[in-house]
Amino acid sequence: MRLTVQWQDRSREPHAGQFYMLRAWAADATPILSRPISVDDFDNQTGALTFLYQVKGEGTHKLAALKKDDTLTVTGPCGNGFDTAALAGQYKRIAVVGGGIGTAPLLLLCKELCRAGVRPDLFVGFRDTTYGMDRFVPWCRDIYAATDSGKEGHHGLVTDLLDVSKYDIVLTCGPMVMMRGVAKLCAAAGVPCLASLEKKMACGLGACLGCTCHTKIGPVTVCKDGPVFNAQEVFD
Amino acid sequence: MRLTVQWQDRSREPHAGQFYMLRAWAADATPILSRPISVDDFDNQTGALTFLYQVKGEGTHKLAALKKDDTLTVTGPCGNGFDTAALAGQYKRIAVVGGGIGTAPLLLLCKELCRAGVRPDLFVGFRDTTYGMDRFVPWCRDIYAATDSGKEGHHGLVTDLLDVSKYDIVLTCGPMVMMRGVAKLCAAAGVPCLASLEKKMACGLGACLGCTCHTKIGPVTVCKDGPVFNAQEVFD
Amino acid sequence: MADLHVDFLGKRLAGPVIAASGTFGFGPEYAGIEDLRVLGGISGKGLTLNGQPGNEGERLYETPSGLMNSIGLQNPGVQHFIDHELPAMRRCGTTVWANLGGHTIEENVEGVQMLCAAGVDFIELNISCPNVKQGGLAFGIRAADAGEVVSAVRKVCTVPLIVKLSPQAESIPEMCKAVEAAGADAISLCNTFQACAIDLEKRRPVFNNTFAGLSGPAVRPIALRMVWQAVGAVSIPVVGLGGILTGKDALEFIMAGAAAVQVGTANFLDPKACTRITNEIGQWMDAHGVKTLDEIRGCAR
Amino acid sequence: MADLHVDFLGKRLAGPVIAASGTFGFGPEYAGIEDLRVLGGISGKGLTLNGQPGNEGERLYETPSGLMNSIGLQNPGVQHFIDHELPAMRRCGTTVWANLGGHTIEENVEGVQMLCAAGVDFIELNISCPNVKQGGLAFGIRAADAGEVVSAVRKVCTVPLIVKLSPQAESIPEMCKAVEAAGADAISLCNTFQACAIDLEKRRPVFNNTFAGLSGPAVRPIALRMVWQAVGAVSIPVVGLGGILTGKDALEFIMAGAAAVQVGTANFLDPKACTRITNEIGQWMDAHGVKTLDEIRGCAR
């Protein structure tokens, strides 16, 4: 499902890898917590802010039931996101690896990298069929796809397609198993890797410590210190 | 607001003065309790069961938001109601007195009395303007209306219009102050009076004792022993 | 379809769901609505020896995911129950739990004797009643007070005795141990949570007694914690309740070790709640290849 | 517009709403979202002398109208707080409440000394910490244990001392009296309710520690009851909290006699909750011709 809102606050424009806390229901309605959803795309000309999400349970169901002109509370942008200017400055060959709905935050990432001068290679894994890939085409050098069922692209894991040694850095977002696999390949090849993590969240602001992740560098909040971390610090 | 549903269970047909527990929201949604609403009309040919209600708070608001084909849980018919056959057999001159939304259960009452052979006189009090009176015309002998503002009918209380000594029995439903006033007139004139009470309810079945009313004949449940009571037993 | 029966204190309950006291009348009120034979039992409205008219003023108040009530144990008294309500309760086709409370030990003892003689299946002793001799503190707060009343009742109780605990107990584990030591055959918990609401317009408490009892989904996580503690504290069976609305809620209590569950407030939210919850438990078991409740009872511990 | 200030232990609070510990970071997290100067104060994330990494496993779980958390007092330690978080907390433009817990009396005493020296406005002593010397029972359960730790802290505490109570206290009135007698300047209550949830698929508790703390609107009626009891038990001010989401909720606590209120979980449901609730209180007062909170404080008693 896609959702577009107008983001007015030009002093705090969202960038790739950041997210918002979304609430399409009253403060006293269920679910009690707001839901974190990544920025799928942001058009800094029009202020159009897009989210791409999968209906999982009550929260995303209520998001999907929103009708035009309904009110939606969005808090953000939250988190560190990817510093694409610095990345494009430092690394020339960049692989972006995503899986399933984890591809949501990658569109803006590819766009920003491309605009900053590096056209990344995109590796995506899906269960059955790919979706939304056409939007990536203008911003990527090559796109490699794998599906679990083999219905489309490579029959198998996205990591099968990825030769990390060809890249200066790998950026990944998706299911934990996939990110773990990518991080392992990178660690073995000595290639830096940044991973975007997910955790249940209450505040999204670093205030409640509900989304703490215990890492080699100590406890960090996924919502404020992350969601983007150096993969070697969070995976063993 | 009016709401019509199909009532299939022909073995338990609703009659005048009875009510249903209505719930237009999930078991785990707010408000936690279902809402009691009187039978406004029941067509035993088609099974069309009509409710007439005023939007007061969350519960009636959610009822009003129902769209065609939405699901609604109705439990009932609840309560004793008026035994119109017996009433029409025993009393020849019947006054029916209602106020505001308290007129809701009176339509079916007048209809049933009329069909049982007694065309009652109807006395109604409203704040500003009467509503729904046209539906009563076929079933009543005379209709007397009063409004607090004087915009329509008598300027004042409905009890001003009522000479209870002209009647063999008075049946009333509406705000407590009005029913108290009617009961007092009846008591003074020695005319029997039946009043339909309201209380907050949880079960509507006589099971929780949440709607108990302490009367001269002991504690009674409004939902099961009532809502129709001998006024002399409940008002002092 | 999974086997839902529960062997409980020498009786066979058809299912693990028992209607909770005070929310189900004496059973017949719901007989036209659902098939009561699939239930494990019906716990009747709380009785006192001589009956009482209950409280004046507001009796019900809604809170977020909860319900407050101040019925004040309105009931017709034990003899009236035996003469008028018990026969119909028996005809519901499930076990009869007589829920009894009393303001003195003597009242409790006499009530239990009469109920046992009348042939109820179980006595559920509600020790949340304010103890007039102890200055109004409920029997259910201090373990020693509870032990005393349970011991006295035990002596005359000829049917299985379940003691229903209050969440206001100073310590749930100590209360459970005292009640077990005093001879209870099982424990049920918990009763409603003492709570308060204030009417802003009137600038006084909603309820005449200031406090009233909170029940419903809001309290479920606290009730489940208390049931977990109770199961860990004693070796007699524990019947869990508090806020159960779905089969999954009930399964949480069973996985915590509850022998069976009771369903109260949910009956108001859905008059078919007891049978629906029973069915949902069965469906979950079928979907997970669980054949009997014994396979999963206490498995989360 | 109504005057919302509160004179509290010798300080002037701009409003009756204080952000509750553990839900508001140390303040700056919310500074970009709402104007913190209308708040009565900010109670910072609970500190322990040496800091701790907090719990592993699930930390958050949603329940009907409630939230369970098992953060495990993750905090950077008192010295780190003084050096790094306190300066920014002071810049929020409201009073600084340092919330402190400790597993031993000595830890509490040392932490309080450091915080007083660093110039916090208030100490809020959280006695829900499991007391390692007392075998893991929290200081906040038995009145005698609480009295001991409060007495010790009182001797070294040079700023006003608020003691934050746990709803697990054996008896709220007795606990309040013990804490007052031991020298507390005020009481705040209540902390989260010990609760449990079970993951049916994993067949084990959701939280590694089995139990976790329940907060949010679900517990409000119980918290309000405890606040009512506390106000009746002591003559020092009582700060009320638990499930407050609207101005009307807050007014219930104030009419029950609370000097001020704290708002916790509501910050997650609405990041502007503290200022919104403050405004709603003012609007209600205006609509009812109430000029100061003193006019209505405790009026429902």
Ligand SMILES: Cc1cc2nc3c(=O)[nH]c(=O)nc-3n(C[C@H](O)[C@H](O)[C@H](O)COP(=O)(O)OP(=O)(O)OC[C@H]3O[C@@H](n4cnc5c(N)ncnc54)[C@H](O)[C@@H]3O)c2cc1C
């Ligand atoms: C920083 C961040 C960014 C995210 N960005 C996106 C996005 O762009 N698009 C998108 O579709 N989703 C995204 N998610 C995941 C999204 O927040 C969850 O899917 C959503 O909260 C589920 O809420 P629900 O009420 O619909 O489902 P629930 O009823 O809460 O859960 C339904 C099922 O989903 C699982 N689930 C719940 N929360 C998560 C979670 N955080 N991650 C994975 N599974 C979960 C539950 O275990 C359960 O099985 C993001 C999460 C985080 C932390």
Ligand SMILES: Cc1cc2nc3c(=O)[nH]c(=O)nc-3n(C[C@H](O)[C@H](O)[C@H](O)COP(=O)(O)OP(=O)(O)OC[C@H]3O[C@@H](n4cnc5c(N)ncnc54)[C@H](O)[C@@H]3O)c2cc1C
């Ligand atoms: C036997 C019976 C039959 C009824 N029949 C009808 C009917 O045919 N049509 C109709 O419009 N209403 C009827 N009512 C009243 C109706 O049930 C309430 O108006 C409704 O429950 C309010 O629910 P709510 O959630 O909309 O409002 P809430 O948010 O519950 O309350 C909003 C306001 O209405 C007041 N209120 C709540 N319950 C009642 C009540 N039972 N009586 C009067 N005021 C109340 C509250 O105090 C509050 O001020 C009947 C009530 C009973 C007991």
Ligand SMILES: Cc1cc2nc3c(=O)[nH]c(=O)nc-3n(C[C@H](O)[C@H](O)[C@H](O)COP(=O)(O)O)c2cc1C
């Ligand atoms: C309206 C009402 C009346 C109750 N009356 C009694 C009673 O008479 N005796 C008793 O032991 N418990 C009584 N209870 C408590 C319930 O049996 C049950 O312990 C409690 O409500 C928690 O379960 P629940 O959340 O499923 O309702 C009553 C509860 C309600 C809501």
Ligand SMILES: Cc1cc2nc3c(=O)[nH]c(=O)nc-3n(C[C@H](O)[C@H](O)[C@H](O)COP(=O)(O)O)c2cc1C
């Ligand atoms: C995520 C979270 C963390 C908390 N951490 C602390 C803490 O460190 N110290 C403390 O005294 N209370 C802590 N609390 C309790 C709150 O301060 C408050 O007492 C409780 O949540 C009840 O209020 P509420 O319903 O408004 O949230 C925490 C609560 C939550 C939800």
Ligand code: FES
């Ligand atoms: S969600 Fe609150 S700290 Fe991350």
Ligand code: FES
């Ligand atoms: S509403 Fe339950 S007895 Fe009347």
